[in-house]
Amino acid sequence: MLGFSRNPATRSGDYLEGMLSEYMGGKGKLRAQKGSSARLVTVLTCLQFAFAVYATFLLYYMSPAVDLRTKPDFSWATRIAQQWKQLMVTPHVVSHYQESNSLVRAEIPPISPSEVCENEKIDFVQKKSNDAVMIKLKRELYQEVLDFQKMKIGTETLSELMAMKSKWDLRGPNVPKVTVILNHFKRKTLCAQLDSLLHQTLPFHHVWVLSFGSPNEQSLKRIVDSYNNSRISFISSSYDFKYYGRFQMALQTEADLGVLGGFCLFDRRTSHSPAIESSVRRRLVFICLIQLMISPSTELQVDFLSSSWFLSAELVKTLFIETPFTFMTGEDLHLSYQLQKYRNAGSFVLPVDPNDKETWGDSEHRLAYVSETTVIFKDIVQVRDDQWWKALSTGYITQWAAMYPQKIDALFYAHSVEEVKALSPLLDKFRSTVGKKAYIVVSGGNFCPCEDAAAALKWPKAVCNERRFKIFDLGIGALSGISNSEVPVLQAVYASMKGLIKIHNPSVVITVSDIDSNVKKALKMASETNANGSALVLLPRASVPKALWMADIRSTALPNWNRMRLSVSIITQNRAHSLTRLLKSLSNAYYLGDEVPITFNMDSKVDAATLKLVNSFDWPHGPKILRRRIIQGGLIRAVSESWYPSSDDDFGLLLEDDIEVSPYYYLWIKYALLAYHYDPQVSLPELSSISLYTPRLVEVVKERPKWNATEYFKRIHPNTPYLHQLPCSWGAVFFPKHWREFYVYMNMRFTEDAKQTLSKSQNQEPTVGKPRGRSS
Numbered sequence: 108m109l110g111f112s113r114n115p116a117t118r119s120g121d122y123l124e125g126m127l128s129e130y131m132g133g134k135g136k137l138r139a140q141k142g143s144s145a146r147l148v149t150v151l152t153c154l155q156f157a158f159a160v161y162a163t164f165l166l167y168y169m170s171p172a173v174d175l176r177t178k179p180d181f182s183w184a185t186r187i188a189q190q191w192k193q194l195m196v197t198p199h200v201v202s203h204y205q206e207s208n209s210l211v212r213a214e215i216p217p218i219s220p221s222e223v224c225e226n227e228k229i230d231f232v233q234k235k236s237n238d239a240v241m242i243k244l245k246r247e248l249y250q251e252v253l254d255f256q257k258m259k260i261g262t263e264t265l266s267e268l269m270a271m272k273s274k275w276d277l278r279g280p281n282v283p284k285v286t287v288i289l290n291h292f293k294r295k296t297l298c299a300q301l302d303s304l305l306h307q308t309l310p311f312h313h314v315w316v317l318s319f320g321s322p323n324e325q326s327l328k329r330i331v332d333s334y335n336n337s338r339i340s341f342i343s344s345s346y347d348f349k350y351y352g353r354f355q356m357a358l359q360t361e362a363d364l365g366v367l368g369g370f371c372l373f374d375r376r377t378s379h380s381p382a383i384e385s386s387v388r389r390r391l392v393f394i395c396l397i398q399l400m401i402s403p404s405t406e407l408q409v410d411f412l413s414s415s416w417f418l419s420a421e422l423v424k425t426l427f428i429e430t431p432f433t434f435m436t437g438e439d440l441h442l443s444y445q446l447q448k449y450r451n452a453g454s455f456v457l458p459v460d461p462n463d464k465e466t467w468g469d470s471e472h473r474l475a476y477v478s479e480t481t482v483i484f485k486d487i488v489q490v491r492d493d494q495w496w497k498a499l500s501t502g503y504i505t506q507w508a509a510m511y512p513q514k515i516d517a518l519f520y521a522h523s524v525e526e527v528k529a530l531s532p533l534l535d536k537f538r539s540t541v542g543k544k545a546y547i548v549v550s551g552g553n554f555c556p557c558e559d560a561a562a563a564l565k566w567p568k569a570v571c572n573e574r575r576f577k578i579f580d581l582g583i584g585a586l587s588g589i590s591n592s593e594v595p596v597l598q599a600v601y602a603s604m605k606g607l608i609k610i611h612n613p614s615v616v617i618t619v620s621d622i623d624s625n626v627k628k629a630l631k632m633a634s635e636t637n638a639n640g641s642a643l644v645l646l647p648r649a650s651v652p653k654a655l656w657m658a659d660i661r662s663t664a665l666p667n668w669n670r671m672r673l674s675v676s677i678i679t680q681n682r683a684h685s686l687t688r689l690l691k692s693l694s695n696a697y698y699l700g701d702e703v704p705i706t707f708n709m710d711s712k713v714d715a716a717t718l719k720l721v722n723s724f725d726w727p728h729g730p731k732i733l734r735r736r737i738i739q740g741g742l743i744r745a746v747s748e749s750w751y752p753s754s755d756d757d758f759g760l761l762l763e764d765d766i767e768v769s770p771y772y773y774l775w776i777k778y779a780l781l782a783y784h785y786d787p788q789v790s791l792p793e794l795s796s797i798s799l800y801t802p803r804l805v806e807v808v809k810e811r812p813k814w815n816a817t818e819y820f821k822r823i824h825p826n827t828p829y830l831h832q833l834p835c836s837w838g839a840v841f842f843p844k845h846w847r848e849f850y851v852y853m854n855m856r857f858t859e860d861a862k863q864t865l866s867k868s869q870n871q872e873p874t875v876g877k878p879r880g881r882s883s
Contacts, residue, residue, distance in 0.1 A: 220333045223326070224298035253407065255510045262405035265458040265466060275363075277309060284312035286362035286420070290353040292321045297330050301339065312362050314339045320347025350438040351431065357423040364419055407456045410505045411443035425450050429599075432494040436487050444498040448602045500579045502606020515544035516662045518613035518641075520604065522550045522626050526619050527563045529648040533617065533655060534564070540658040546576055548607060550600070550626075552584030579607060593625040600626050604633035612639050614665035615657075620645040620700045642668040645700050653697045653771070656778055664786035671780050672757050673773070673840065675705040676750040678742075679764035683716035690724055692767035697774055704729040708749040711739045747853045752843030760799075760840045768838065772799055776840050779828070784842070791830075795845035798835035807833060 256262055263271075275283040287304055291297055297316065304311055316331050316339065318324045324343050331341040348355065425445045432441065446452040460466040499505065517537050521527040527549065537545035549560040557571035557580035570578055581603045583596055608616065616634050618627075627645070634643040642665065646654060657665070675693070679686050693705070705728075707721045713735060721733060740748070750759035758780065762768070769775075779797045783789055804811045820827050834841075841849075 217335070218329065218333045220298055220301075220330065223329045223333050225295040225326075226299065252506055252510065253405065255506075256408055257405075259509075260408070262407065263458070264405050265460060268406065268458070283309070283364055284362040285309060285364050286313045286315065286357075286360040287311050288315045288317060288353050288357055288360075290317045290319070290350075291323070291327055292319075293323060297327060301330075301334060305336075311338065313360070315356060315360075316341050317353055317356060318343040319349070319352050320345060349434055350436065351426075351434055354423055354426050354438065354442070357420065360420050362420055364417065405458050407458075408453045408506065409456055410454065411440045412454050412456070413439040416442070422446060422450065422452065425452075432497055433490060435490065437491050437494045440491065440494055440498065444503045447504065448502060448606060449598075496574060497582075500576075501581055502603040502610070504606050504609055508610045512609070512639075513611045514662070515546065515611045515613050516615070516658075516665065517543075517545040518607065518611060518616050519545065519547040520549075520616060520618045520622075520626075520630060521547065521555060521560065522618075522622055523555050524559050524563050526622065527555065527560045529619050529651055530617065530646075531564055532652050533646075533657065536655045536658045543658055543662075546579065546611065548579040548581060548604065551580040551582040554583055556580075576611070596623075597625045597629045601629035601633050604630060605636050608633055608637045608641050612637065613641050614662040615642045615644045615668055617644045617646065619651075620647045640666040642666045644668055647700050650697050650699050653774060654699060656774070660778070660781050661786050661788060663788055664781045667781060667785035670756050670785065671777070672754075673701075673703050673760055673776060674750060674757060675703060675760045675762065676708060677706065677762050677764060678708050678745050678749055679717055679721070680710045680712060680745075681714040681717060682764050683714065683720050685766075686717060686720060686764040688767050689762065689764055690720070692770075694726075696768060696770045696772055698728050699773070699777065701773075701777075702729040703773070704732065706732040706734060706750070708745060709733070709735045710741075710745055711736045747850070750841075750846075751850065752846055755843050757843055758840050759843075759846065760838070762838050766800075766838055768799065772838075775799070780840075783828075794830075795842050796834055797840040798831070799838040799840075800835050802831065802833060802835060805833075 253262065275281055289297065289300055301314065304314060316327060318327045318341070321327065321343075328341050328343065331339055342356065344352075426438070426442050428445055428449050431437070443454040446454070458466075499508075517534075519530050519534050521530055527547070530547070534545060534547055537543050547560070547564075549555045549557055551557055557578060558568045561568050561570050561578065564578075566578070571580060581599060583599050604616075616630060618630060622630075622645075631643055634641045677686075677689065705726050709717065709721070724731070736745075746761060749761060752759065758776075760776070776797060776799075783791055783794060783797075801816050802814060805814050816829065817825050820829060
């Protein structure tokens with residue numbers, strides 16, 4: 108049961124109660140005196156009328172047309188009613204009641220804070236390290252963090268913060284409302300806190316003193332009563348709501364900003380809200396009003412805060428988006444973690460002046476002594492350590508992670524155990540390749556428990572509890588438990604993956620293409636937030652075993668996975684039989700889920716069988732385009748006009764209708780483009796095409812001698828790629844830049860002075876050949 112009490116004040120019905128008592132006590136006398144009885148009836152009637160008027164005003168203000176947020180003041184109505192009562196009640200009754208009331212008050216004299224307040228003395232010695240090496244290490248680390256933040260986000264001194272403009276105005280109509288919540292159990296610091304709060308630069312709106320299951324509840328209540336201040340309230344419960352209780356109460360505040368504290372002491376300048384709020388508004392942060400062991404001279408972002416917080420009341424809601432790891436401890440870490448994860452809000456410590464205690468959040472430096480708890484409560488330390496690791500493995504970006512971002516090749520995501528099984532061959536390939544790093548993220552919860560995922564990967568289940576990066580369990584479902592809505596799942600996947608991607612910077616994020624559509628959206632948004640560029644790769648399950656070569660591509664090239672676009676252009680006229688064979692081979696190839704448009708270029712004399720074939724051909728991998736010439740152009744025009752690049756990432760595959768392709772032709776093209784064109788560590792500016800066929804003859808000389816690349820390169824590898832100066836005419840991928848130059852050349856070639864133009868074109872572009880035979 109919650110109890111809410113305020114300091115006693117005179118009730119509006121006190122005189123009525125005394126009058127009725129007087130009336131009942133003198134009932135026999137009033138019977139004998141009819142005139143007195145009639146007068147009393149008149150008094151009661153008038154009094155009833157007065158309260159009817161008062162009730163009318165109350166009903167008016169309770170109507171929907173009145174905005175109750177303006178908090179109308181009813182004291183004027185109360186004063187009118189009291190004046191009317193004084194006019195109507197007989198002097199004898201009033202004087203008799205006032206005399207009785209005075210006697211009662213004389214028996215219970217008001218108490219003052221000096222009578223009930225207790226002061227707590229620190230009864231243990233502050234722990235200080237005498238290890239010079241450790242002290243030097245800590246100071247160097249602090250300076251390293253500070254230098255990093257100055258470079259990345261900027262830091263302000265106390266004077267710079269106080270000089271900032273704010274939307275609040277202490278001297279104008281827009282004064283901020285600040286509610287202070289003080290949670291007390293056994294400590295004896297309440298009076299010191301209240302005294303300090305009453306002398307703040309900005310007066311507080313409310314102070315709520317909380318006592319949850321405290322053995323000192325009565326003592327705390329007496330202290331609150333002794334201050335006799337309507338803005339200071341006492342809230343108690345016999346049940347101990349632990350550390351999260353104060354935040355649950357903060358959800359009820361109507362203030363703009365809130366200060367939540369345990370045993371910290373607040374001094375005057377620390378809650379100068381307009382200046383501090385400007386930083387809150389500028390970065391959407393919340394601030395701890397404490398002094399560090401190393402007193403910061405500038406604003407400092409930290410991983411989490413403890414014991415005292417200053418933040419917008421709206422931000423408190425974020426604490427309860429996910430179910431906490433435990434309600435027994437760790438509310439400080441959970442608050443910082445949730446605010447960063449779902450509101451992109453940082454945790455900051457204000458700068459202080461070490462020589463001026465009025466700039467300290469904790470004027471007695473009590474937070475410097477909390478290290479003793481790490482010695483006494485070992486089980487709490489272990490729980491908090493587990494909570495810290497859980498946060499880190501679900502996307503919590505610590506200052507160290509921000510300063511030293513990791514770099515891995517691939518981050519896999521699986522939302523079900525079946526998806527884990529589908530991705531396992533490629534994950535194993537990445538992890539077994541020398542120099543490669545790859546981790547897997549599973550949804551966890553009821554979707555894909557970590558232990559089941561480990562079993563599917565043939566890993567020991569203990570891997571789920573290991574303190575190393577290998578498998579991440581997001582625990583999806585912790586947001587809202589059982590829910591039929593897709594929103595919590597999308598939010599949890601996005602928020603967690605966004606953090607993990609920023610921490611580990613994978614070149615690619617890999618999942619199956621048929622994953623839940625909402626999860627796919629979340630992964631896409633999370634990948635796009637990484638400034639370093641992480642490509643989302645959606646692989647059909649059947650294509651995963653065919654994409655193991657991904658592990659051989661440099662991590663610098665993998666982010667370009669989705670950049671390239673291959674356009675297939677088929678030149679045909681009247682060979683429907685061989686065209687059927689080509690189309691069948693194209694349909695049976697692996698496309699890794701990429702969109703591949705196909706275009707049929709037909710001359711004017713195309714036959715009916717070919718037209719029927721291309722019209723009925725179904726191409727599920729992208730758009731199908733049919734083009735037919737009006738005037739017969741011949742082979743040269745049919746080839747040179749069959750394709751023109753739409754961008755620098757649009758590549759054209761030109762195929763005549765008398766060939767066929769390997770099921771792996773697209774995989775080879777994708778591999779070659781990533782390895783030789785998109786890899787920034789490879790420089791081949793004159794590379795103009797990628798061949799699907801190994802030339803067997805040297806066609807640039809009249810004798811046309813035979814050329815066997817397989818035999819020539821067998822000492823290196825029989826199927827090694829090599830550079831060749833002759834473009835292949837039996838199936839090749841042409842690059843956009845060089846094709847535009849070729850188009851200019853062809854335009855000049857078909858001018859009137861063709862021989863003169865042709866003599867000026869001396870350059871030949873090299874190409875890549877691959878010795879796999881004609882059908883490769």
